[in-house]
Every structure is written in structure tokens, then in C-alpha cells.
Amino acid sequence: MIDVNQTAWEVMVAHAEKTFPNECCGAMIGKIDGDQKHVTSAVPMENSYTGEQGARYELRPEDLLEADRNARAAGLDLIGIYHSHPDCDAYFSKTDLENSCPWYSFVVLSIKGGKFDHANSFLPNAEQTVAEKEELSWPKS
């Protein structure tokens, strides 16, 4: 299970709404306690995909490296990645699956008409052939 606190959630939603109608992406930082993942901060990153960004995103590994270093320095962990689906539901697409990695949680935010609609979290398997849905909680307004 993964829970996202108010501070991190506001950053993620604001980022996803601001970049609409393009996809956004970023990292989720926090602590892992057994099977519980607690996201306490979010790090917005630039979508570096070089084509049309309405249905694609790409993270720069250097940005992820920096986020991981900063998390370590703060005694925290890189827990997962978030990205948005503009005017689409928060499913885990074939594109998402094939370009993911099996180590992290992947939170997808559905943004419809420029406003947050719903979200889901996914855990890709080791072969990146299937992504299981992971229980996700966030502060409901």
C-alpha cells in the first residue's frame, strides 16, 4: 500500500494540472515501513520526451539520480514515479508498462479538462509484462 501526504499530493496535482494538456512526471520521496510506503514529498521533473507530450513522458535519468541523492541526504527513500494522463483514465498503458521498471511504484493521475479526476498506483512485475494495481490513498478534499 502507498499513501501520499497532503504536501506531496498538492505538488503532484498542481504539476499535473499545470502541464495539461501534456503529461507531467516526477518522483515520489518518503519512507518505506514494511509493505507500507509513505510519500512525504514530490519532486516535479521536466518531461524530456522529444515528441508530442500529450500522451508520452520521459524522465531524464540524471534528474532521477539527483532526486535519489537528495533523498538519501535527507534520510529518505525514492519510492516511486508519478505521471499524468491528460483526458484519459488512470490506467497503466502498454507504453507505461514497457518503459517502466519493476522496482518502483507508479502513480498515474487522470486529469480531465485540466482538473484532477482520479488516480491509481501500479507495480510492474519483474518481466514488465503485467502491472498489478497497488492500493493508493491520498488526502481527499
Place this chain on the structure above:
Amino acid sequence: MAKILIPTPLRQFTEKSDSVELDGASVGEVLTALTTKFPDLRKQLFTDEGKLRSFVNVYLNDEDIRYLKKDATPVAATDTLSIVPSIAGGAGVLSIAGGIQ
């Protein structure tokens, strides 16, 4: 000995260590030492053919080894290796393998 930083999800394979110090003259030697010490880590990082999995990037300090000498990149005792995944995606195409809710 060079230091290798272990990503959080992989620490289950390194007896919970967040970094490991190992001997090796090149990136390839250090990675081999790492997966020899922690065999369960091997399939996380390498294919059955022994190549780094497609999403695995290795950085020597701030440099991606693909732009240096790859596995043959020399490693000094003061160097730090980081394992960083390539991640991309997008709403593009609906999955038929699972995950659609």
C-alpha cells in the same frame, strides 16, 4: 574500494545495505563483485545473457558509463557508482496484459 549506491527497492537483496564497497578495476569488475556477493541481485540488473537490462543505467559519479567506456570504464577507490533506471511511458496504448481498471 569503490562505493555502489543501492536503490531502495533493491536493498532487500543486499541485506538492507544502502551502499556497498567493493574492489574492482573497472565498472564491469565492480558489478561482477556486487552480484557475486549478492546473487539475487543479478537478475534485477542483468539479462540471462549477462547484459545490463535495458532500463538499467550505471553512473560513475555524475557520468553515464555508456558515454565513457561502458563496462571497461576504469574505477578508482574514491569513485561512487549509482544504479539509475530509465523510465518513460504515457497514456498512448491501452495495456492488454493487465493493469486496466
